[in-house]
Amino acid sequence: MLSSSPAGPISLAGGYVRFAAENAEALVELLVEHSVITAETVVIATPLAIVLGVASTYNDRLATVVLWLAGIAMTIPSLALFGLLIPFLGIGSPPVVFTLVLYSQLPVIRNTYVGLTGVDESITEAGRGLGMTRRQRLRRIQIPIALPVILAGVRNAVVIVIGVATVGAYIGAGGFGDLIFDGIRQGNVEAIVVATIAVSVFALAVDYGLATIEQLLRLRNGDDIERKTSTQLVWRVLA
Amino acid sequence: MIEFENVTKTYPDGTTAIENVSFSVEAGTTTVLVGPSGCGKTTTMKLVNRLEDPTDGTVSVDGTDNRELDEIDLRRNTGYVIQEIGLFDHRTVGENIATVPKLVGWDDERIDERVRELLDLMDLSRGFRDQYPSELSGGQRQRVGVARALAADPDVLLMDEPFGALDPITRDRLQNEFLDIQERINTTILFVTHDIDEALKMGDRIAIFDVGEVVQYDTPQAILDDPKNEFVADFIGEDRSFKRLDITPVTEVMGPPDGEYAAAIDGNTDATTATDGGSSYDGEALSPDDSVKAALDRLLRSDAPALPVVENGEVIGVVADEHIRASFGRRSDARQGAT
Numbered sequence: 413m414l415s416s417s418p419a420g421p422i423s424l425a426g427g428y429v430r431f432a433a434e435n436a437e438a439l440v441e442l443l444v445e446h447s448v449i450t451a452e453t454v455v456i457a458t459p460l461a462i463v464l465g466v467a468s469t470y471n472d473r474l475a476t477v478v479l480w481l482a483g484i485a486m487t488i489p490s491l492a493l494f495g496l497l498i499p500f501l502g503i504g505s506p507p508v509v510f511t512l513v514l515y516s517q518l519p520v521i522r523n524t525y526v527g528l529t530g531v532d533e534s535i536t537e538a539g540r541g542l543g544m545t546r547r548q549r550l551r552r553i554q555i556p557i558a559l560p561v562i563l564a565g566v567r568n569a570v571v572i573v574i575g576v577a578t579v580g581a582y583i584g585a586g587g588f589g590d591l592i593f594d595g596i597r598q599g600n601v602e603a604i605v606v607a608t609i610a611v612s613v614f615a616l617a618v619d620y621g622l623a624t625i626e627q628l629l630r631l632r633n634g635d636d637i638e639r640k641t642s643t644q645l646v647w648r649v650l651a
Numbered sequence: 652m653i654e655f656e657n658v659t660k661t662y663p664d665g666t667t668a669i670e671n672v673s674f675s676v677e678a679g680t681t682t683v684l685v686g687p688s689g690c691g692k693t694t695t696m697k698l699v700n701r702l703e704d705p706t707d708g709t710v711s712v713d714g715t716d717n718r719e720l721d722e723i724d725l726r727r728n729t730g731y732v733i734q735e736i737g738l739f740d741h742r743t744v745g746e747n748i749a750t751v752p753k754l755v756g757w758d759d760e761r762i763d764e765r766v767r768e769l770l771d772l773m774d775l776s777r778g779f780r781d782q783y784p785s786e787l788s789g790g791q792r793q794r795v796g797v798a799r800a801l802a803a804d805p806d807v808l809l810m811d812e813p814f815g816a817l818d819p820i821t822r823d824r825l826q827n828e829f830l831d832i833q834e835r836i837n838t839t840i841l842f843v844t845h846d847i848d849e850a851l852k853m854g855d856r857i858a859i860f861d862v863g864e865v866v867q868y869d870t871p872q873a874i875l876d877d878p879k880n881e882f883v884a885d886f887i888g889e890d891r892s893f894k895r896l897d898i899t900p901v902t903e904v905m906g907p908p909d910g911e912y913a914a915a916i917d918g919n920t921d922a923t924t925a926t927d928g929g930s931s932y933d934g935e936a937l938s939p940d941d942s943v944k945a946a947l948d949r950l951l952r953s954d955a956p957a958l959p960v961v962e963n964g965e966v967i968g969v970v971a972d973e974h975i976r977a978s979f980g981r982r983s984d985a986r987q988g989a990t
Binding site for chain 1: 702727729739754783799851988
C-alpha cells in the first residue's frame, strides 16, 4: 500500500512540515520548557555527581556502594517515581527534575570515578613528589585531566534527561511531552511525530555541542584525536 | 648532606625493599644509586622526600631526621625527576616549570624571571614557554622535567632514571649537558639508574645495590680499581679498564710538556679539542676536559707519537702511549695478583 503511491511518504512529510509550521510558536515555547527542565537538572545533578565521584576515589567500598545505588536509581520507572514524589513536591516540574537528577547520577559519577582514577600514574606521582597536597593534586591535575571524561558522562546523562523529561508532561511539567500526550488523546499522529522528532533533534544537537566541547578539552590536554569538523573550526578560531 | 642510618624498609605485604642501609651523601655532590631492577634503589631515593617512610632507622637531611619535617615542605624543597617525566599535559611548558614556585607563593614577576632563566639553563628556546608538552620531543620533555624540578632552587635533587627512556644519542647529550649544569647549581643530587656506564659518568660517588643492600659505596675510580666482590665486578662488566679510560681526565696521566716529547708536539697547539662525542678531529691537541679514552682514540688515529694537552692556547702537558700504560699498569698488576 505504501509503495503503490510514490507521493505517499512525501505528502506525509509535507503534513508534518505543515503541522510544524502552523504550530511554530507553540513548539518554540515547548522547546524553552524542555530546555529549562534539562538545564535545571544538569545544574543540580552535575555538581552532586562529581562530588560523589570524587568521594568514591577516596574509598573503594564507598565507590561500590555509591555506584550500586546510582545503578538502582536508574531502574525505578519514572512514572512510579513521579507518583511517589507528588505528595512531597506537588505536581509540575519539581518532582520531574528530582527524578531526572537521580537518573543522571550513574553516568556522571561513573565517568568522574573512571576519569580521576585513570589519570596517568606518573603525573600524579610527579605532583606528589613536587609537594602538592592531595587536594591540590585533585584540583590542579586530576580534575582538569579527567574533565573530558566527566563531560562525556554529562553528555550521556543529558541525552537520558531530554528523553525522560518528555514523560514529565504527564504530571504537568511541560515540554515536548505535552504535544505527545495531546496527540495521544486526540489521535493526532502528526503532533506525536513532530514532537518526537523535535525531542530527538534537540537531544542530538545538545549532544553534538557537548561532544565538541569534550574534544576541545581533549585537545587542550594534549590528546591526539580525530577531530570533528566543528572541533576543528572552533580550535582554529581559538588558536 | 643526606644521611642514611641503618635504614630498613619493609612493605605491608612483607617484602623487604632495603635492609640496614647506611651511607651519606655530601652536600653539593652527585651520588648515583645503581643496581639491577628490584634492588631497592628507587625505594632508597623515595625515602629522602618521604614518598616512602622507613620501617626502621633514620634518613636525615642536614642533620634533621626528615620524619620531623613537614612532608609537603620537604618535597617542595626537594627537586624530583622521574623517568616517565610526568609533565602536566594540560598545562603549558611555562606553567609546568612554575609549579613549585607557585605552590610556595612566589610573586608573578619572580616566577616569570625564574622560568626564563631555567629555559635558558636547559637550553630550551623561550618559544617553548607557551607550548604544551605534547608538542615537544622526548629529550625536550625531559629538559622541562628537570627545569620543573629545579624551579624553586631546591637543596636536594632526586632523579629516578631521568634519561632512561631516551634514545642513546639524546641520552648522551642530556647527560653531558647535565654534568655542566650540575657544576653550576651546587645541589646535592641523588641519581638512580640501572646503567653502570651512566653511573660512572654522572656520579661523584656510586652506591652499588644488590637485593636490598649497598654492596659497595665509593668513587667511580675506586670501584673500577677495586671491585669489592664478584657481584660488583660482574656488574661493571668485562671492559673495566676501558671504562676507566673513559672517566679519567687526561690531566691525570699526562707527562710534563718539556720532556722527551717536546719535539713531537711542536707547532701542534692551535688545533681544536676532541669532545667526548669525538666527532671533531680537525686537529690533534687535547683539552684538559678530554678523557684518556679520547686521547687514546686520537693517538691511534694519529701519526704523532704524542699529543699535547692545551689550555687557553698553552701546552700544559703531553700524552703518549706510555703515560696511559703507566697509569694503568699498576692496576692491571693488582688485578692479576687478585685472580
